Amino acid sequence: MPTSDSSTITVSVWRGSAAGGKLQDFEVPQQPSQTILDVVTWIQRKLDTSLSYRFACRVGMCGSCAMMVNGIPRWTCRTHVNKVMQNRHITLEPLRNLPVIKDLACDMSEFFEKWKRAQGHFTGSASRNEKVADISPQSNKRQAANAAIECINCGVCYASCDVVAWNRDYLGPAALNRAWSLQNDVRDSAQQKRLQAVAGDAGCHLCHSQQGCATYCPNELNPTASIAGLKRMTASDFLRRKYRQRHA
Amino acid sequence: MLEIRLYLAQRISAAIMAPLVLMHLGLMIYAIQGGLDASEILGRTRGSLFWGVTYGLFVIAVSVHAAIGLRNILREWLQLRGLMLASLGWLCFGGLLFAGLRAVAAVVGTP
Amino acid sequence: MKAHRNQPLYLAFLLHRLSGLGLALFLPFHFYVLGLALEGGDVLNRFLHWSELPLVKFAEFGLVFLLAVHFFGGLRLLALENMPWSNRQKNYAAVAVAAAFFVAGGFLLRAF
Numbered sequence: 364m365p366t367s368d369s370s371t372i373t374v375s376v377w378r379g380s381a382a383g384g385k386l387q388d389f390e391v392p393q394q395p396s397q398t399i400l401d402v403v404t405w406i407q408r409k410l411d412t413s414l415s416y417r418f419a420c421r422v423g424m425c426g427s428c429a430m431m432v433n434g435i436p437r438w439t440c441r442t443h444v445n446k447v448m449q450n451r452h453i454t455l456e457p458l459r460n461l462p463v464i465k466d467l468a469c470d471m472s473e474f475f476e477k478w479k480r481a482q483g484h485f486t487g488s489a490s491r492n493e494k495v496a497d498i499s500p501q502s503n504k505r506q507a508a509n510a511a512i513e514c515i516n517c518g519v520c521y522a523s524c525d526v527v528a529w530n531r532d533y534l535g536p537a538a539l540n541r542a543w544s545l546q547n548d549v550r551d552s553a554q555q556k557r558l559q560a561v562a563g564d565a566g567c568h569l570c571h572s573q574q575g576c577a578t579y580c581p582n583e584l585n586p587t588a589s590i591a592g593l594k595r596m597t598a599s600d601f602l603r604r605k606y607r608q609r610h611a
Numbered sequence: 612m613l614e615i616r617l618y619l620a621q622r623i624s625a626a627i628m629a630p631l632v633l634m635h636l637g638l639m640i641y642a643i644q645g646g647l648d649a650s651e652i653l654g655r656t657r658g659s660l661f662w663g664v665t666y667g668l669f670v671i672a673v674s675v676h677a678a679i680g681l682r683n684i685l686r687e688w689l690q691l692r693g694l695m696l697a698s699l700g701w702l703c704f705g706g707l708l709f710a711g712l713r714a715v716a717a718v719v720g721t722p
Numbered sequence: 723m724k725a726h727r728n729q730p731l732y733l734a735f736l737l738h739r740l741s742g743l744g745l746a747l748f749l750p751f752h753f754y755v756l757g758l759a760l761e762g763g764d765v766l767n768r769f770l771h772w773s774e775l776p777l778v779k780f781a782e783f784g785l786v787f788l789l790a791v792h793f794f795g796g797l798r799l800l801a802l803e804n805m806p807w808s809n810r811q812k813n814y815a816a817v818a819v820a821a822a823f824f825v826a827g828g829f830l831l832r833a834f
Contacts, residue, residue, distance in 0.1 A: 434725025529687035568618035574731040588807040649766035677746040714756035
């Protein structure tokens with residue numbers, strides 16, 4: 364229940380570990396142009412040095428500071444307090460769908476594991492002895508690859524995805540978005556392997572196009588669109604193989 | 612590889628049903644005026660190969676489509692897995708198929 | 723509703739899932755009623771006379787709405803998954819709901 368006067372805000376911060384935890388309230392003085400990262404840093408320096416949270420660049424480039432702000436996954440360094448506070452109150456929790464290490468810091472391991480499982484890395488086949496690949500930036504494939512390429516693995520889309528919440532095996536929007544970007548990279552030589560990786564039982568077909576990922580991605584990417592592309596690719600690949608099997 | 616097969620089965624059954632649903636909606640809006648009467652309905656459907664094939668196809672497609680949709684709900688909202696999930700999925704498919712084809716036979720078959 | 727779900731395309735998903743669930747639960751009943759024709763037109767007629775009640779007509783209107791909204795929403799999904807991406811997804815979701823009301827409204831007007 365907020366009891367602060369006009370120059371302070373009440374911040375409910377989740378404190379705890381993997382074993383469990385609860386919200387703890389702090390009163391924080393309001394400052395002009397204050398961001399959520401400013402608030403968390405102020406609490407940790409002035410009120411409770413035992414508070415754990417993550418940040419790095421503090422200018423919206425690295426994605427390290429992602430957490431749930433009033434139930435929505437955001438980068439704290441790019442979220443202004445006066446845009447999100449409700450009745451002079453803010454709730455801060457660790458990113459959804461990921462195990463907690465301590466307080467506002469979550470364990471990103473499964474997020475990166477799924478990235479690998481989706482073959483989210485480039486596999487080249489050329490060496491330094493071949494000519495540089497000649498790819499037009501205007502080609503459809505390159506445009507599709509570029510549209511999805513700016514992902515910095517912050518985990519906001521993963522936290523916003525309800526399919527991940529309902530099925531912890533699901534590869535998730537970020538991993539699949541990367542897979543789509545790479546499938547459109549004509550230099551990559553692991554295309555078939557990646558198609559099989561994303562067409563598994565925890566793959567792209569689980570997506571219900573809720574588009575929470577696209578709504579909250581701070582880089583304005585659209586994993587749902589990428590996943591729709593993967594659905595088309597895997598479906599036509601599957602049907603073509605079935606056709607070839609029958610007529611071999 | 613199960614999920615991609617279910618995905619394709621659901622999308623393809625949806626595509627098959629698209630014109631059938633339009634037809635069914637149109638039919639309901641046509642038929643409801645003046646109230647529903649068994650002899651009016653059965654007078655048109657009894658002995659009709661066309662209605663038998665059309666609604667038979669509709670029933671097969673909806674059994675596939677609804678069973679897969681229900682399976683998603685059972686898995687995501689009730690957290691069912693493994694044998695429980697598979698058997699309930701098949702039960703939904705079989706139940707709808709049987710009851711649906713029986714209904715088609717009921718209105719198309721000549722007693 | 724959880725804050726992150728309070729966006730239009732999640733609601734579109736929810737509407738699609740719940741309308742599908744509603745229709746799936748209705749179908750066995752629907753098939754049972756039609757199956758009454760096996761016992762002769764009179765048995766079916768006795769049941770169909772319940773459909774004269776205004777409450778039943780409203781329920782039928784609801785069912786027609788569920789079918790129509792699931793149908794139009796499904797078309798939106800088939801387009802989303804098989805055609806080049808359009809950024810107008812929220813518009814299409816709204817059009818689907820509007821079209822469903824239009825169709826169901828047509829039914830309701832003719833039912834009375």
